[in-house]
Amino acid sequence: QRRGVPEAVYAEGKTAEEVVDMLLAALETTGRGIATRVSDEQVAAVREALDDAGLDADVRWHERSDVLVIHGPEYEPPDVDATVRVVTGGTVDRGPAGEARAIAVEMGATVEMVEDVGVAGIVRLLDRLDELREADVLVVAAGREGALPTVVAGLVDTPVIGLPTASGYGHGGDGEAALAGMLQSCTVLSTVNVDAGFVAGAQAGLIARAIDDNT
Amino acid sequence: QRRGVPEAVYAEGKTAEEVVDMLLAALETTGRGIATRVSDEQVAAVREALDDAGLDADVRWHERSDVLVIHGPEYEPPDVDATVRVVTGGTVDRGPAGEARAIAVEMGATVEMVEDVGVAGIVRLLDRLDELREADVLVVAAGREGALPTVVAGLVDTPVIGLPTASGYGHGGDGEAALAGMLQSCTVLSTVNVDAGFVAGAQAGLIARAIDDNT
Amino acid sequence: QRRGVPEAVYAEGKTAEEVVDMLLAALETTGRGIATRVSDEQVAAVREALDDAGLDADVRWHERSDVLVIHGPEYEPPDVDATVRVVTGGTVDRGPAGEARAIAVEMGATVEMVEDVGVAGIVRLLDRLDELREADVLVVAAGREGALPTVVAGLVDTPVIGLPTASGYGHGGDGEAALAGMLQSCTVLSTVNVDAGFVAGAQAGLIARAIDDNT
Amino acid sequence: QRRGVPEAVYAEGKTAEEVVDMLLAALETTGRGIATRVSDEQVAAVREALDDAGLDADVRWHERSDVLVIHGPEYEPPDVDATVRVVTGGTVDRGPAGEARAIAVEMGATVEMVEDVGVAGIVRLLDRLDELREADVLVVAAGREGALPTVVAGLVDTPVIGLPTASGYGHGGDGEAALAGMLQSCTVLSTVNVDAGFVAGAQAGLIARAIDDNT
Amino acid sequence: QRRGVPEAVYAEGKTAEEVVDMLLAALETTGRGIATRVSDEQVAAVREALDDAGLDADVRWHERSDVLVIHGPEYEPPDVDATVRVVTGGTVDRGPAGEARAIAVEMGATVEMVEDVGVAGIVRLLDRLDELREADVLVVAAGREGALPTVVAGLVDTPVIGLPTASGYGHGGDGEAALAGMLQSCTVLSTVNVDAGFVAGAQAGLIARAIDDNT
Amino acid sequence: QRRGVPEAVYAEGKTAEEVVDMLLAALETTGRGIATRVSDEQVAAVREALDDAGLDADVRWHERSDVLVIHGPEYEPPDVDATVRVVTGGTVDRGPAGEARAIAVEMGATVEMVEDVGVAGIVRLLDRLDELREADVLVVAAGREGALPTVVAGLVDTPVIGLPTASGYGHGGDGEAALAGMLQSCTVLSTVNVDAGFVAGAQAGLIARAIDDNT
Amino acid sequence: QRRGVPEAVYAEGKTAEEVVDMLLAALETTGRGIATRVSDEQVAAVREALDDAGLDADVRWHERSDVLVIHGPEYEPPDVDATVRVVTGGTVDRGPAGEARAIAVEMGATVEMVEDVGVAGIVRLLDRLDELREADVLVVAAGREGALPTVVAGLVDTPVIGLPTASGYGHGGDGEAALAGMLQSCTVLSTVNVDAGFVAGAQAGLIARAIDDNT
Amino acid sequence: QRRGVPEAVYAEGKTAEEVVDMLLAALETTGRGIATRVSDEQVAAVREALDDAGLDADVRWHERSDVLVIHGPEYEPPDVDATVRVVTGGTVDRGPAGEARAIAVEMGATVEMVEDVGVAGIVRLLDRLDELREADVLVVAAGREGALPTVVAGLVDTPVIGLPTASGYGHGGDGEAALAGMLQSCTVLSTVNVDAGFVAGAQAGLIARAIDDNT
Numbered sequence A, B, C, D, E, F, G, H: 001q002r003r004g005v006p007e008a009v010y011a012e013g014k015t016a017e018e019v020v021d022m023l024l025a026a027l028e029t030t031g032r033g034i035a036t037r038v039s040d041e042q043v044a045a046v047r048e049a050l051d052d053a054g055l056d057a058d059v060r061w062h063e064r065s066d067v068l069v070i071h072g073p074e075y076e077p078p079d080v081d082a083t084v085r086v087v088t089g090g091t092v093d094r095g096p097a098g099e100a101r102a103i104a105v106e107m108g109a110t111v112e113m114v115e116d117v118g119v120a121g122i123v124r125l126l127d128r129l130d131e132l133r134e135a136d137v138l139v140v141a142a143g144r145e146g147a148l149p150t151v152v153a154g155l156v157d158t159p160v161i162g163l164p165t166a167s168g169y170g171h172g173g174d175g176e177a178a179l180a181g182m183l184q185s186c187t188v189l190s191t192v193n194v195d196a197g198f199v200a201g202a203q204a205g206l207i208a209r210a211i212d213d214n215t
């Protein structure tokens, strides 16, 4: 297993049984199990299996983001001396943003949210500029036209990771306009796929670690 | 001929001769001739034909936007009591923006430019907010990720017409990301096709007239 | 809050509880609550919450367009001296057209419908030309090949906002052909995204206000 | 060789020599040679080859449409008792429309043009309704948003073949919007590919023959 | 109402009540009602309404193609002296092909089916060549790679209308490969949109009438 | 170097000097140099370099396919006991088909051409069925609607590799319709990218070797 | 029936009854029935029909891949002396990979699986290199970015058939990125459509037979 | 000016004069001028202008990548204590990779190249694993199927920025397959647009600075 990114089960399209098996195996070998895109049924099955096994594990279910994180009794979480801020344009971005947060937290970074600062009301964004500038890495989630990471990257010197979210309808809907806008950004940022909160969070975690390692 | 939008020759793909013929005909019947997407050769041919015909016309050649406007000696330009402002993100938007301006001017509106206020440096934009707010209609041209009209429309109560420009490269290049972003805008604006400066300017002109008529 | 466009909750993808909360908050602060893309369940929840709160509000549910508008007891609607006409090609366009109407009405404009005048029977359209010409702004909704705004804009000097609707099947279905056709229109019009009735109505409202302000 | 559609050389991407060889072979075996998408150089080469061969052939070069038709001295053209009308929206459609006309003529049909009746000015179209109604088959060429065949098919009971042309720029340019619009048409018509004047003309010719055969 | 193409209700997305109303209105004014894309519920509602109204109508329900045709007691069907053959590649094409057949029948043509002659087994197709050649018009339905109309059009001198069907999966699925293939066909044919059986049948009916008129 | 597929320089976008260097290096180490997509200038530069170096090499320039093959004086070509036949629909497919042939020949297979048997005239194809059936592997090149590999694969039990070619114009042009058609084929075949003659030929060569090895 | 590829019923979109009929017919004429994309209901119906008919058939249901294979009591399976290995990147590829395996087995090849060797952990792949090199033909299934067949083809001299699977989300999801990546591969391989396990398996079977025939 | 990313002139589509003016202005205000996508003519004009102005500047022209960097006599380059490695799959990636390197160098990072380690020969890549693992940040440039960043990110714990390059032809060409593949990557990486070497280099530079700052 690589030190960098924790293994995570992509639960969509798997049976509850398969998810249970993979998480218990992870728990046994690494003391931790993570799954994304988990359904309510799968969560219930996992809880039941932990009960049945009499395992004294700490189960965290991020309902809004469909992320499940389990720590075994002996698990020692990593600690990285660097801050990731996850920024969102609106309510609709909370799912993927929460996925990003959960993964970066699991990689040991300090993670904070800066929410609902979409470009439709630029003043609310400017009000929180200090918070943005203090972070070591920014994950900026935005749907619709996806302009938020561009505007943010024009205001800070921090590395920005754009996270396009699958909102919007009609032409360019489902996150395609947001993704294309981030790729075309006239400021500097790198991007991940639509709704790829896991990837954005893990990339932020890797950067945070690189920063910490150098300390 | 409709009172609203002036006839204009779309010169691309026409021979110099065809452009000359159509412009002279317009000049004769309406006192004015307008052509867009005109090449240097076509301009030269028109100038020569006007000379040959001994016509005392006022020829304006907007080189950067490839627009040619000719007024016959008796031409009385319309006058509309409303202001259109044409906003650009950067140098690259000047061509289509100039096309929009030229048409709105020909429809009688007062037209002013607000240039180089792209979202990469949001402060430069905020510095000119008063100018934006004073206008009756705004045409906002932007390429790359095309976020400028969205940000502007979040700051004013004026009708905004988005004009995506064919800049950018790679995925979403040639104005496609900008167009999709304007269609997905989380603020209120209507849009025209990529590089359709003529349409944006004429729509602004029609709104300016509607405002003026009601005075 | 901007004077121009009223806040509206985009209800799709939100829980009934979230919609209720956001509407009650709006009602309290502005005397009015608007939501689009509302489901039957969400409407029921809102009605119940208003009952529970003993609020004497005026609730209008535009079932066909899934728009919910609530006026508090003291709410004073704006009044704008300008007429918006919303034109449809056929039955299938009624949903988005109704969304546009509801928003323009809320912005204070006088709004009238001109329905079922699709280009398949051009004579029915010509019969109603006077109505089209009398309006100050036109929103023209059309699906399939989306030719109606083009034909209308060729017959009037009024600003036309094209509203492509998600009808049609096969290649260019879901409103993509209609949108592309409006962007390519050989007459002058600006457009909004597929099914973006809210945006079309609000843009018409902004133009109506600009006209009214100048009076 | 099939009795229906005459063989035609698609000259684009062939050397002048190859075009010459194929046309001379066709001339020898069928008394006629047809080529489409012919360049000026290829035409010159064919003329020279005919001269060198001392062939007394009738050469017709449709320069606008890049179609070359050669009749040998003994060639007896077919004669079909049915009329095809080729309708165009504007100047830009003349190339493909001329290709359609040339092929239908070669198949023996009586072919007439109805030009510049685009939907931007619906009255000019209505003025020529009788001509449209008298035809046995209509080929309707249109670019940009491609609405003309839809409007025409709503006014006649004649079979209409839509011919989208590669005009327009930006999103849906190069004839894609026109094609999608014809496929989505809310009236009845069949269509051919963008700029496929040959196919539209030949299909009209086949229908004309079917009509004639039944006489 | 135009003599050419019969009015038909497109039932998808309409309530049972709306479909009933529109069909009863058609029945009253023209003696006939036709609806396509009809669901089982809608059919039941129509039958019930006819019963309730005590209308002695002849109801034909083409279940496979979801087409409903109702003839009033006095209805006199048209009679056209021309034959349409509807050809299919496989089982999967039967729905759209049946829609085409039903409409052509309603327009008075003699319609016959030539089924399951897909290009995977070219010999079965050649075995039925005489049937294909005897027709006055051919509608050729094919999904997947959509090669059948191309091969058929290479074997006959009859006008061929290609009808791409929404079969296939992966890249080019849902009929897009079939449509593109028909537009690119190296033989002469015109095409309609994916699954547009109504359009194909009506176009065949119009050609059949043109043939008959000339008799 | 792998025994299977010979190294080949993709010359497009390289300077003449780079191509020369890479070919001379290949010649020295393997006794053979192959380049595809070679321009006339690059060929001249290579010939000159061989002269200058006084190298007694056998240079074969496949002008139609832009493939250059050089054998050093001691080069011993491989010999594989299996036959590849390369089939084309028309003239336009000769470039990529020739590229495929050249590579398969270099891999030691016996390669023969079956040309101009496009599906527009199915009889010409059936006439050559024996040739197709005798081959061990078939590469079938086709442009436009790309139906030929489908029809061929329905007639033989030999593995068929589809090679879509970049012909056609309008929607689905540049080989996209042909590629989609081969992927959707209702018979069994595998495919390569548009104009990827090298890949098709090399895959045929690998299969030929696998057959030979087992002998 | 062709000796090469066994007939298989594509069950999706067929009624249980139709699937039963086609399978029983196949069983009677060839001693074997195969169906792909079979639902649980269809399987139940087939089992019941076999019971009712008192047929002593061997029924194999590959649940993960939705493939049903039935051998009649006298059926003699073919035997081909060549090995196909089916390689997968991850769990998600098992469905299509199993479809490929089932068909290749029915064609008589020896088929073995090499599973979960995705490129994210290249070492696991290198560990199994010998297995890959011993095969006569490789089918390599991969989703997401679809890089596995490229890497495998760079390591072996065996013919590789790429099988892109419909995994992944966002831009390039549903197998489109995997397909495009295989078509663009910088190593030599041919590909089939997304999830076309049947085609990949049958093509592998045809190559295996060609190898065996030559023995 | 932001401390983070240096201003750079995007020279494509600008006149030589405009590029000269912008670079001289940058030189005067910041002591440095950078331009990307510079043509030979523009470079010559800049050199001449520097000569004319008698400016003693250090001009570096990265011909392969079309990047021009000018340092004024007093310019003090930044120095960042972190290493960026720029990895390429093949020759074709050198242009964008060099653009990335030039920008990262200007931001003060130590930059080294790891070239020609494409996935077609995975062993060459594994041979250089130590170099990859020692870097603080990796930019990985790849065209065609773009699998290299995925494979690299599976082997290291360093942040990887994928840089898709516009190579490849046919479906997914011009870098679209590479981009989609990186977005779908089954390992963790963020990406930039096709050929956006500037953005990749600047993002790497920002991360390098973040690492250095923390030291």
Ligand SMILES: Nc1ncnc2c1ncn2[C@@H]1O[C@H](COP(=O)(O)O)[C@@H](O)[C@H]1O
Binding pocket: A090, A091, A092, B186, B187, C006, C007, C008, C009, C010, C011, C036, C037, C196, C197, C198, C199
């Ligand atoms: N149907 C609609 N289409 C487009 N935008 C809408 C629609 N309804 C509401 N909005 C806008 O979307 C914003 C609300 O987004 P949200 O915060 O997700 O509820 C509001 O500010 C409205 O301006």
Ligand SMILES: Nc1ncnc2c1ncn2[C@@H]1O[C@H](COP(=O)(O)O)[C@@H](O)[C@H]1O
Binding pocket: D006, D007, D008, D009, D010, D011, D036, D037, D196, D197, D198, D199, E186, E187, F090, F091, F092
């Ligand atoms: N402009 C055209 N568009 C479509 N098909 C054409 C055109 N001109 C010729 N053809 C057809 O293409 C075939 C000739 O192709 P080729 O053998 O490449 O010259 C002829 O059989 C014609 O039916």
Ligand SMILES: Nc1ncnc2c1ncn2[C@@H]1O[C@H](COP(=O)(O)O)[C@@H](O)[C@H]1O
Binding pocket: E090, E091, E092, F186, F187, G007, G008, G009, G010, G011, G036, G037, G196, G197, G198, G199
């Ligand atoms: N999963 C599959 N993917 C692609 N082709 C298939 C598949 N299953 C069966 N087929 C082919 O499709 C044909 C059956 O189509 P149908 O007549 O619709 O059942 C058979 O001849 C098979 O060659």
Ligand SMILES: Nc1ncnc2c1ncn2[C@@H]1O[C@H](COP(=O)(O)O)[C@@H](O)[C@H]1O
Binding pocket: A186, A187, B090, B091, B092, H006, H007, H008, H009, H010, H011, H036, H037, H196, H197, H198, H199
């Ligand atoms: N090759 C490039 N790719 C993307 N962005 C660039 C590139 N070169 C310069 N830029 C950015 O584009 C802006 C310059 O645009 P312009 O004003 O058009 O010269 C600069 O602020 C740079 O950040």
Ligand SMILES: [Mg+2]
Binding pocket: A062, A063, A064, A065, A066
């Ligand atoms: Mg949840």
Ligand SMILES: [Mg+2]
Binding pocket: B062, B063, B064, B065, B066
């Ligand atoms: Mg100019």
Ligand SMILES: [Mg+2]
Binding pocket: C062, C063, C064, C065, C066
């Ligand atoms: Mg409703």
Ligand SMILES: [Mg+2]
Binding pocket: D062, D063, D064, D065, D066
């Ligand atoms: Mg010409």
Ligand SMILES: [Mg+2]
Binding pocket: E063, E064, E065, E066
């Ligand atoms: Mg049914």
Ligand SMILES: [Mg+2]
Binding pocket: F063, F064, F065, F066
């Ligand atoms: Mg050549």
Ligand SMILES: [Mg+2]
Binding pocket: G062, G063, G064, G065, G066
């Ligand atoms: Mg199953």
Ligand SMILES: [Mg+2]
Binding pocket: H062, H063, H064, H065, H066
């Ligand atoms: Mg250079």
